[in-house]
Amino acid sequence: MRSELCSRCGTCVGLSGGKLVFDNKEGKYLPKITGKLDDKLADKIWAACPAKHFDFPAYRHNFYPDASHFHEYTGPYENMYIGYATDEKVRRNAASGGLISAVLIHLLNSNAIDGVVTLRMSKTKPWLTEPFIATTKAGIIEAAESKYIISSVNDILPQMEAFIGKLAFVGIPPQVQSIRKLQKMNDPAVRNIKYIFGPFYGNTLYFSSVKSFLRSHGEKDHSKIKKLYFRYGEWPGSMRVEMQSGKILELKKFHANYLIPFHVVKNSLYCTDFTNEFTDISGGDAWAPVYEERGKGFSMIIARTPAGTKIINEMVKSGALHTEPLSEKEAIKMHSHGYDLKKRGSFIRIKFRKLCGKQIPDYGYTLSGFGIKRHVMEMVISFLFMVLRTRLARWTVEQLPPGFIGKRFEKARNFWKRSTRKIKRENLAE
Ligand SMILES: Cc1cc2nc3c(=O)[nH]c(=O)nc-3n(C[C@H](O)[C@H](O)[C@H](O)COP(=O)(O)OP(=O)(O)OC[C@H]3O[C@@H](n4cnc5c(N)ncnc54)[C@H](O)[C@@H]3O)c2cc1C
DSSP states (O other): OOSSOOOOOSHHHHHTTTSEEEEOTTTTOEEEEOSOOOHHHHHHHHHHOTTTBOOHHHHHHHHOTTOSEEETTTEEESEEEEEEESSHHHHHHSSSSSHHHHHHHHHHHTTSOSEEEEEEEOSSSTTSEEEEEEOSHHHHHHHOSOOOBOOOGGGGHHHHHHOOSOEEEEOOHHHHHHHHHHHHTTOGGGTTEEEEEEEOOOOOBOTHHHHHHHHHTTOOOGGGEEEEEEEESSTTOEEEEEETTSOEEEEEHHHHGGGHHHHBOHHHHHOOOSSOTTSSEEEEEOOSHHHHHHOSOOEEEEEOSHHHHHHHHHHHHHTSEEEEEOOHHHHHHHTHHHHIIIIIIHHHHHHHHHHTTOOOOBOSOOOOOOOHHHHHHHHHHHHHHHHHTSHHHHHHHHTSOHHHHHHHHHHHHHHHHHHHHHHHHTTTTO
16 A cells, blocks of 8 residues: 555455545545454455556456457457447547447447446546446446546445446456456455456546646636546547636646656556456557547457457447457557557566565566667656656646646657657567
């Protein structure tokens, strides 16, 4: 909990019977022990925690024994596609092409499931997120869009256990990994889960990112937020805050990305799962000029299990989803930045942590053999992250107009991407 490895997935809180709670969600958002945990419960929580141990090869072997394809970067899979939901409302309301929402609606409509464990903005504190079980199309639509702040879906494990009927679960990789651990342990909390879905995962930010965004706009009190969106409007969308006063603060997603180096949660820098490898279907943004120019929203889709492929086929047949096939090579090229961040950068950062004598995660596999240039690049990134996370750097950036800083950030990021493209793409698809 204090090792910087905690992802705040929520499993410990969910399993604890009220003896663990999340403390200070607007701050560090860490689990806090409030009652006496007996050894048996503590052991169970430790076994289900994905932060320190999650053996990728063993879990692949357990849950995907007959996968048709496997790549160390993408994980096991059956088919890959580019696609979007044909229901304009679903597509427009979603983060990318509306794939995840459309899949959930399809399963609910066809009675394949009775509810969905998912995440919406809180009803009582609209600046925070809250997990819930959606049982209607409206609930699924309400939960759409990516939330880039810490969220702990698994803290509703007791509700999942009490639910009568079949569930689909939606989560980011650490949450999904913990669900897989609980499934392997035959825990009753996950007995109702029939399908697992989830978005690709670059990183998560502390709530301080929202507070900083407000301060940059001259707003000091986050409790005056009426609505908070991270991907508002047409793809790729904008970060948008609606204040109780009627004031609206909005910044294009690519510009709002300037918040990342200032507020990134450490654990996401040590997570090596970019494409949500332990789901039935996972989806990401189809980042490529050909799709970005068209707007509207396109998803990259990875169907990992025969059940996942069956859902996609049914949806294409019924006209709910439009898909085009995608090769593994194209898929890796499209997200070369993300794979480099997670499948190279994370392992190098873990190596640096080990050298500093800090706790490191054990994923049952390591990737190594990256060149000296890649190590130097990581040193530069790590140094920048260290400096930009200081109070002084955060304060300084808040003195500048967010529109101005966002544009500069996008330019600097594109320059950095171009100048490191060769190092990043070297042997990436092999
Ligand atoms: C924190 C985060 C980081 C991401 N980083 C990348 C990236 O680097 N590259 C990339 O290509 N894609 C990334 N994505 C995925 C991308 O933003 C879209 O979520 C994905 O393309 C699916 O789009 P969709 O239109 O199918 O999803 P939607 O139809 O909008 O459905 C999204 C589903 O995910 C759930 N969800 C949203 N946020 C969270 C969360 N924080 N925790 C648990 N569940 C959540 C929603 O409740 C909803 O059920 C990220 C997503 C998140 C949440």
